[in-house]
Amino acid sequence: MSKSLTIDHTYTIPLLKLYSLYVNFWPTSNHLTQPTLHFSRLGPLYHPQIPSYIHFPNPSYQHPMKLLFALLLSIPTILPAQWSTLPVPPANRYDDVFFISDSVGWAASSNGSILHTRDGGMSWTEQFDADRYLRSITFTTPMLGFCGSLDFGFYKTTDGGEHWDNIMGDIDPVLPGICGLSAPTPEVIYGCGIWSSPAYIIKSSDGGDTWTYMDMSSKASALVDIHFVSADTGFVSGKATAARGNVGNILYTTDGGMTWTEKFHTERIQEYVWKLQSPDDIHYYASIENDAGGSTLMARSTDEGLTWNTVVVDEDYQYIQTVGFLDSLHGWTGGNGTLYETIDGGESWTKVIVGLGYNRFFRVNDTTAYLTGGQIYKYSGGLTSIPILPSPIDEVHVLNVHPNPISDLLTIDIDLRTKTHCIIHLYSSDGQLLRTILDQPGVSGKNSFIVSLRDISPQVLYLSMHTNEGVVSREVVKGL
Numbered sequence: 030m031s032k033s034l035t036i037d038h039t040y041t042i043p044l045l046k047l048y049s050l051y052v053n054f055w056p057t058s059n060h061l062t063q064p065t066l067h068f069s070r071l072g073p074l075y076h077p078q079i080p081s082y083i084h085f086p087n088p089s090y091q092h093p094m095k096l097l098f099a100l101l102l103s104i105p106t107i108l109p110a111q112w113s114t115l116p117v118p119p120a121n122r123y124d125d126v127f128f129i130s131d132s133v134g135w136a137a138s139s140n141g142s143i144l145h146t147r148d149g150g151m152s153w154t155e156q157f158d159a160d161r162y163l164r165s166i167t168f169t170t171p172m173l174g175f176c177g178s179l180d181f182g183f184y185k186t187t188d189g190g191e192h193w194d195n196i197m198g199d200i201d202p203v204l205p206g207i208c209g210l211s212a213p214t215p216e217v218i219y220g221c222g223i224w225s226s227p228a229y230i231i232k233s234s235d236g237g238d239t240w241t242y243m244d245m246s247s248k249a250s251a252l253v254d255i256h257f258v259s260a261d262t263g264f265v266s267g268k269a270t271a272a273r274g275n276v277g278n279i280l281y282t283t284d285g286g287m288t289w290t291e292k293f294h295t296e297r298i299q300e301y302v303w304k305l306q307s308p309d310d311i312h313y314y315a316s317i318e319n320d321a322g323g324s325t326l327m328a329r330s331t332d333e334g335l336t337w338n339t340v341v342v343d344e345d346y347q348y349i350q351t352v353g354f355l356d357s358l359h360g361w362t363g364g365n366g367t368l369y370e371t372i373d374g375g376e377s378w379t380k381v382i383v384g385l386g387y388n389r390f391f392r393v394n395d396t397t398a399y400l401t402g403g404q405i406y407k408y409s410g411g412l413t414s415i416p417i418l419p420s421p422i423d424e425v426h427v428l429n430v431h432p433n434p435i436s437d438l439l440t441i442d443i444d445l446r447t448k449t450h451c452i453i454h455l456y457s458s459d460g461q462l463l464r465t466i467l468d469q470p471g472v473s474g475k476n477s478f479i480v481s482l483r484d485i486s487p488q489v490l491y492l493s494m495h496t497n498e499g500v501v502s503r504e505v506v507k508g509l
Contacts (some may be wrong), residue, residue, distance in 0.1 A: 112383045115150040115405045118142065121425045121447055122498050123401040125166045125389045127174075131397070135190060136405055137163035137176055139447070139498060145190050150399065150407050156190040162449070162497050167210040169218065175237060177207025177220055179450065179497050180471075185237050200231055200240045205470070207231070209255040209265070217260040219286070221245075221252040221267070224301070224497075225450045225470065228252045228267060232286055234260075246270070248280055248289055256305040261285040264292070264334055266302035266315060274298040275462075277317055279305070281334065293328055293337035297321070297460050302328065303350045308357065308392055313337075314375075316352035316362050320493035320500055321456035327352055327362050329375055340375045348500045353390020355398060355408075363387050365499060386425075386499060425498045426451075434506035441466065441478040441492065448473040449496040455480070455505075456491040463490070482507055 117123065120138035128134035136144045136153070143157040143166065161180040168174035176184040176193065181204070183197040197203055207220040220231045228249035233240045245252060249267050257263030262283045269278040269291075277300035279293040293315070295302065301318040313330040315337070325343040330336060342349070347367045354360030358374045366385050369378040386402035393399070396410030427444040445451055451472050455464040463485065466478050482490075482505075490505040 112381075112400070112406050112408050114384060115153070115407055117144060117153050117405050118155070120403075122386050122388065122403060123405050124164045126391050126399045126401050126405060127166050127168055128391060128393050128399065129168045129171055131393055133171065134399070135166050135168065135174065136401065137166040139163065141178075143176060143184075143190060143193065149397075150405065157184075157193045159184065159193070159195075164206060164208050164497075165210045165220070167212050167218070169212040169215040169236070173215065173236060175210055175212075175218060175220070177210055177222070179206040179208070179223065181205055183207050183220070196237070200242060202242065204229065204231070204242075208253045211255045211257045211263060213257040213259050213263065217257075217285075219255050219257055219263065221255040221265050224251050224253050224267070225452060225468075226251045226268075230255070230265060230286055243286055245280075245289070248291070249278060250275055251301070253301055253303050254305045256307065258310050264305055264313075265289075266305050268299075268301050269294060276300055277302040279315060279328070279334075279337065292334060293330075295326070295328075295339070297323060299454070299456065299460060299462055304352050304389070306353045306390055306392070307334075308354045308395075312354065312357045312374075314352045314354055314360060314362075316349050316364075318348065318350055318364070318500070319346070319460075320348070320454060320491070320495060320502060321460040321462075322346045322458070322489075322491045322502075322504075323460065325349060325369075327375065331357075342369050342375075342378050348502065349387075350499065351387035351390050351400065351402075353392060353398060353400070355392060355395055361390065361400070388499075426494065426496055426501060428492070428494045428501045428503060430492060430503050430505055433503075434508045435482055436508050437481055437483045439480045439482055439505060441480065442475070443477075443494065444475045445473045445496070447498075449498060452493075452495045453478075454493045454495070456493065457485075458488040458490065460491075 120140040122139040123136055126136040132149045134146050139162045141159040141161050142155050144153040145156045146153045161178040161182045163178050165177040172189050174186045182195050184193040185196045186193045206223045208222045208224050210220050212218045216236050218233045228245040228251055230243040231240050250270050252265055252267035255265045264281055266279045269276045275298055277295040278291055279302050280289040281292045282289050302315045303318040304316045307313045311333055313334040315328040317326045325347045327340050328337045329340050349362050349364040352362040359372050361370050363369050364387055368381050368383050370381045371378050384402050384406050389401045391399045398408045400406040429442040431440050450470040452468045453466040457463055485507050487507050490507055492505055493502045
């Protein structure tokens with residue numbers, strides 16, 4: 030904590046790097062009285078309800094440090110609902126979190142760890158290390174749970190996570206991964222995959238003892254998320270077939286997956302509908318991931334998912350994956366280091382700072398939610414302590430291009446810092462796929478590619494590197 034004194038008797042005090050506090054004192058004789066505390070709205074705890082200043086007319090606070098100590102004790106009681114960063118071990122990314130009650134939950138990380146909490150995320154213990162990238166997790170009872178990986182693993186526990194068994198061998202055919210899980214009843218569990226293709230769904234009707242496989246290649250080229258509201262009725266989202274231009278889509282079933290109809294599709298090619306979420310099974314929200322530039326969009330339904338419309342989040346391009354709402358008005362969407370918040374159902378959006386690498390939003394109730402990413406973040410309406418800051422996290426994977434602008438030969442340098450599935454695409458300014466430079470699972474390390482752009486007309490191109498951990502993109506200016 031630092032202090033600086035200026036001639037107008039203003040102290041500037043950084044409070045744990047969350048806010049800057051400006052304490053103004055007006056001199057009366059030899060004493061400093063009538064202090065006023067000013068909050069600068071900077072940092073991850075920004076909220077429009079936080080006051081810009083607070084008056085302390087009590088002249089007993091005549092010493093700046095005495096005042097500061099009083100403020101440190103009082104500030105937690107005046108902060109409204111906000112995001113806090115939870116104390117979890119470092120990981121490239123936490124992809125999923127599931128809570129079976131207000132206090133008991135589990136989280137799955139790209140590093141292969143399954144973490145467990147019994148106190149609403151205040152502390153975590155590692156229950157299992159799969160040594161695989163873990164993408165999805167759900168529990169049907171406090172004892173019975175399932176966890177999907179992106180590396181040919183699918184895990185089941187019958188003792189609350191104390192022991193996990195890989196049951197992928199029980200599924201025919203053996204699958205490369207499970208991106209999404211949904212358990213509408215203790216007996217009925219659905220899973221879907223995989224973001225990198227192909228598209229399929231698995232289903233169990235006996236609590237995970239046996240599984241059936243559904244080939245979804247006629248409806249989609251990739252599936253990412255699944256949400257069932259009952260044993261028979263639910264949604265799955267991802268990317269449509271190549272014949273449809275690989276637009277993002279949402280499919281719907283009312284007969285347990287025997288038949289599916291498309292309820293929504295995006296208008297731009299090479300997109301995903303990445304995540305599905307509903308706070309009340311009436312209002313539904315879906316994030317739209319786009320790798321090729323353009324405006325930032327999401328999808329919204331107000332009639333139980335039967336019809337959908339597209340919402341503009343930002344006229345500028347941002348890559349997003351997460352979406353989640355506490356109620357029909359208050360929600361978030363975002364990805365990488367950008368998170369948007371709305372308090373009017375998506376009509377307007379404001380950028381907020383919480384963390385990085387956002388993926389899963391999990392709503393517990395109308396005042397509490399969790400968000401996964403570079404760490405695990407918790408939104409709470411009853412926060413009683415100053416939250417810790419998100420830790421700085423380096424890019425998991427690096428993508429560089431040169432020269433830029435370019436007339437012919439473009440050099441693409443990548444550094445994959447952990448084993449992943451890597452897809453590198455080059456898009457035109459209007460989103461058309463021009464080149465597939467790499468599409469390979471299980472790769473890591475440094476590599477370079479030289480690509481000729483001689484046959485491409487002058488324009489701004491988009492180079493996208495999509496991995497298990499997310500998307501990194503670069504603009505490439507193609508000249509004459």
